[in-house]
Structure formats: C-alpha cells, structure tokens
Amino acid sequence: MIVCHCHAVRAEEIRTEVRLGAETVEVVGARCGAGTRCGGCIPAVEAVIADEQARMRAAVPAPH
Ligand code: FES
Numbered sequence: 405m406i407v408c409h410c411h412a413v414r415a416e417e418i419r420t421e422v423r424l425g426a427e428t429v430e431v432v433g434a435r436c437g438a439g440t441r442c443g444g445c446i447p448a449v450e451a452v453i454a455d456e457q458a459r460m461r462a463a464v465p466a467p468h
Pocket residue numbers: 407408409410411438439440441442443444445446
C-alpha cells in the first residue's frame with residue numbers, strides 16, 4: 405500500500421526504516437522521502453511508524 409503518493413513510498417518501506425531505527429516522521433522522511441513534499445501523508449506516515457513501533461515492542465520480551 406502506498407502511503408506517500410508524492411514519492412510513491414510504500415508502508416513496508418516505512419516499516420523497514422522504523423526497524424532500522426527511525427523514530428520520527430522527520431527521520432523517516434530524510435531516509436525515504438515520505439512526507440517531504442506536500443505533507444498530506446504525514447498523519448498516515450506517523451500512524452505506520454506508531455504501528456511498527458508497537459509491533460516491535462510486542463515482539464521483544466519484557467525485561468526481568
Ligand atoms: S503524499 Fe507524501 S508528501 Fe505528499
């Protein structure tokens with residue numbers, strides 16, 4: 405699914421950047437371009453970032 409239509413950035417590309425350490429829409433944008441033209445996709449980019457971060461937290465066991 406394309407999230408940023410200006411730069412044709414797919415959700416999976418954003419998820420990959422989050423898994424590689426990008427934590428904000430600014431960093432994701434710097435790495436793949438999402439959200440850096442019209443800005444209309446920024447809420448959707450933020451939602452993908454938050455969803456991937458939640459997935460990552462769920463996959464990591466809680467420390468003892
Ligand atoms: S749709 Fe992403 S910057 Fe325009």
